[in-house]
Amino acid sequence: MSKTLGEFEQIAQLMAPLAEKAKGAFALKDDGAVFSHRIDQEIVVTTDTLIAGVHFFATDDPFDIAVKLLAVNLSDLAAMGACPLHYTLNASYPQNITNDWISTFAKGLAHMQERFGISLLGGDTTKTPGPLTLSLSAFGLVKKSTALRRNGAGEGDLICVSGTIGDGALGLKVAKGDLEDTSGYLLSRYLRPSPRIALGQSLIGLATACMDISDGLLGDFNHLGCGGIIHMDKIPLSAQARQILDKDSEQIFTILNGGDDYELLFCIDEKSRPVLEDIAHACETDIAVIGRITKDSDLSLLQPDGTTMSTIPSGYRHF
Amino acid sequence: MSKTLGEFEQIAQLMAPLAEKAKGAFALKDDGAVFSHRIDQEIVVTTDTLIAGVHFFATDDPFDIAVKLLAVNLSDLAAMGACPLHYTLNASYPQNITNDWISTFAKGLAHMQERFGISLLGGDTTKTPGPLTLSLSAFGLVKKSTALRRNGAGEGDLICVSGTIGDGALGLKVAKGDLEDTSGYLLSRYLRPSPRIALGQSLIGLATACMDISDGLLGDFNHLGCGGIIHMDKIPLSAQARQILDKDSEQIFTILNGGDDYELLFCIDEKSRPVLEDIAHACETDIAVIGRITKDSDLSLLQPDGTTMSTIPSGYRHF
Numbered sequence: 001m002s003k004t005l006g007e008f009e010q011i012a013q014l015m016a017p018l019a020e021k022a023k024g025a026f027a028l029k030d031d032g033a034v035f036s037h038r039i040d041q042e043i044v045v046t047t048d049t050l051i052a053g054v055h056f057f058a059t060d061d062p063f064d065i066a067v068k069l070l071a072v073n074l075s076d077l078a079a080m081g082a083c084p085l086h087y088t089l090n091a092s093y094p095q096n097i098t099n100d101w102i103s104t105f106a107k108g109l110a111h112m113q114e115r116f117g118i119s120l121l122g123g124d125t126t127k128t129p130g131p132l133t134l135s136l137s138a139f140g141l142v143k144k145s146t147a148l149r150r151n152g153a154g155e156g157d158l159i160c161v162s163g164t165i166g167d168g169a170l171g172l173k174v175a176k177g178d179l180e181d182t183s184g185y186l187l188s189r190y191l192r193p194s195p196r197i198a199l200g201q202s203l204i205g206l207a208t209a210c211m212d213i214s215d216g217l218l219g220d221f222n223h224l225g226c227g228g229i230i231h232m233d234k235i236p237l238s239a240q241a242r243q244i245l246d247k248d249s250e251q252i253f254t255i256l257n258g259g260d261d262y263e264l265l266f267c268i269d270e271k272s273r274p275v276l277e278d279i280a281h282a283c284e285t286d287i288a289v290i291g292r293i294t295k296d297s298d299l300s301l302l303q304p305d306g307t308t309m310s311t312i313p314s315g316y317r318h319f
Numbered sequence: 320m321s322k323t324l325g326e327f328e329q330i331a332q333l334m335a336p337l338a339e340k341a342k343g344a345f346a347l348k349d350d351g352a353v354f355s356h357r358i359d360q361e362i363v364v365t366t367d368t369l370i371a372g373v374h375f376f377a378t379d380d381p382f383d384i385a386v387k388l389l390a391v392n393l394s395d396l397a398a399m400g401a402c403p404l405h406y407t408l409n410a411s412y413p414q415n416i417t418n419d420w421i422s423t424f425a426k427g428l429a430h431m432q433e434r435f436g437i438s439l440l441g442g443d444t445t446k447t448p449g450p451l452t453l454s455l456s457a458f459g460l461v462k463k464s465t466a467l468r469r470n471g472a473g474e475g476d477l478i479c480v481s482g483t484i485g486d487g488a489l490g491l492k493v494a495k496g497d498l499e500d501t502s503g504y505l506l507s508r509y510l511r512p513s514p515r516i517a518l519g520q521s522l523i524g525l526a527t528a529c530m531d532i533s534d535g536l537l538g539d540f541n542h543l544g545c546g547g548i549i550h551m552d553k554i555p556l557s558a559q560a561r562q563i564l565d566k567d568s569e570q571i572f573t574i575l576n577g578g579d580d581y582e583l584l585f586c587i588d589e590k591s592r593p594v595l596e597d598i599a600h601a602c603e604t605d606i607a608v609i610g611r612i613t614k615d616s617d618l619s620l621l622q623p624d625g626t627t628m629s630t631i632p633s634g635y636r637h638f
Binding site for chain 1: 343345348349350351352353354355356358360361362363364365366367368370372373374395396398399401407409411440441442443445446447448449450452454456458459461463466468469470530531542
């Protein structure tokens with residue numbers, strides 16, 4: 001059994017090393033932290049809360065929980081085209097969380113720090129009688145007035161997505177034992193999403209609208225504030241998702257509507273289409289054109305036989 | 320009974336009005352928010368989590384909970400000498416929280432926005448199976464490289480505090496029914512602390528060290544990283560605290576060590592003493608000189624009879 005550390009020892013030993021590269025974090029010893037941007041930049045801030053039993057399983061590996069916590073926030077920065085810089089962490093730990101747990105959690109944070117060049121800037125640690133509750137705020141930089149927005153798509157724009165759709169939602173079903181995937185791929189996509197940071201930055205000045213898909217492709221499409229036609233056969237699926245869909249066509253609803261994709265949904269003008277391939281190559285991220293923005297305010301799902309899908313599942317709501 | 324609002328309606332109707340004055344909040348409709356500072360400034364960020372049953376009573380008035388949530392964070396900005404600008408809110412609501420509750424909570428936020436010239440920038444709303452959990456991050460501005468720090472006090476510096484000490488901790492005892500205060504003053508100090516924003520800004524370039532007192536005067540003094548002598552009879556008490564202490568001298572431990580003061584503890588060079596009165600007047604905040612930093616690393620509490628208090632209660636720890 002590990003020695004119990006008090007609040008201040010825990011912060012000094014387990015968290016302060018994560019803040020070493022952020023001079024303005026003052027080793028987490030002050031009332032606040034300080035940071036700044038260059039004159040031609042702005043700060044993008046985003047924040048998300050993950051709760052045990054709601055957004056992840058309390059028994060998940062703390063390393064994975066840390067990866068997901070940072071990934072979902074970095075995915076929001078990616079959606080705005082921002083370059084990630086810092087984050088703050090509010091951790092509310094139940095009594096049964098051990099120092100070993102926190103130590104492994106910190107290793108997951110360190111892994112993401114290394115991968116995305118970010119550092120911890122500050123935070124707050126509390127005990128809770130409730131479930132483990134983790135709020136993280138991520139800070140990134142964009143060139144002034146260039147941040148990607150959700151609401152700029154116009155009629156005729158191409159609808160694009162990164163990566164593959166539905167893996168996260170299928171992975172959740174695997175985690176629950178409702179689906180089988182011996183490859184482990186779907187579960188890894190659910191547990192450790194990849195924020196599309198490089199792609200987001202490449203889309204600045206190019207995408208007319210951009211957002212990340214966290215609540216399912218169809219539900220999130222509504223937030224673009226316009227209608228469109230999406231070609232069902234153009235929606236990119238992983239081999240594993242395809243295999244599951246071949247066995248059970250009803251899983252299309254999980255894929256389109258299940259959440260946890262953390263891919264980018266964006267629109268571009270038709271004339272920008274030729275550069276997509278270069279961007280995909282440079283960012284090592286597949287990009288698929290899946291449809292087009294229409295004058296109509298509705299979304300139509302076009303099936304390969306030319307008919308429109310009659311039942312469009314409604315978007316995921318947190319509550 | 321109020322109509323149940325979904326996540327997006329709740330944000331649009333109850334929260335978005337709080338973000339109206341922050342252009343970069345994009346009406347809370349985007350993946351993140353954007354803000355910036357002038358070239359000669361830096362951003363100060365601080366964050367605190369308050370949990371029902373831990374930091375406040377679940378039955379407290381939601382207006383008061385909102386006031387306290389912003390106050391404890393603004394108090395950290397005050398301690399760094401920052402001018403408050405924006406905040407983000409992560410609210411995890413249990414099932415029994417109604418729209419009326421959230422509406423009153425939003426009124427408390429609006430009250431503090433008006434009072435301190437700040438606006439909501441973004442956030443995240445989730446449901447939790449646990450207690451109401453509120454994380455707030457506050458953003459302020461300071462002139463570059465001028466933020467007040469905890470660690471600059473030197474031997475001979477005067478130890479100062481704002482306002483009166485112990486009211487919050489005594490107010491908590493009133494709230495629990497363990498003490499009586501018919502005036503309601505102590506309870507109000509516990510429920511609705513006043514962050515010393517104007518004072519913090521006035522101390523820039525003057526204070527050699529500054530922090531806010533959230534965990535009790537004695538416990539927090541340790542975070543200054545030096546020793547000192549504090550004159551017990553110089554510690555400023557409210558008439559109500561004095562009255563309680565007169566009846567029960569043991570309450571001195573509550574006063575010195577109980578937390579929830581949200582006053583500023585700061586040090587100045589002896590030669591700056593003459594300006595304290597002007598600052599106190601300009602900021603409409605009493606300031607008391609309660610002691611002096613010493614060469615020793617220990618803290619001594621000097622009693623009026625010249626003896627040193629033998630039992631120094633140890634600082635409050637969250638866990």
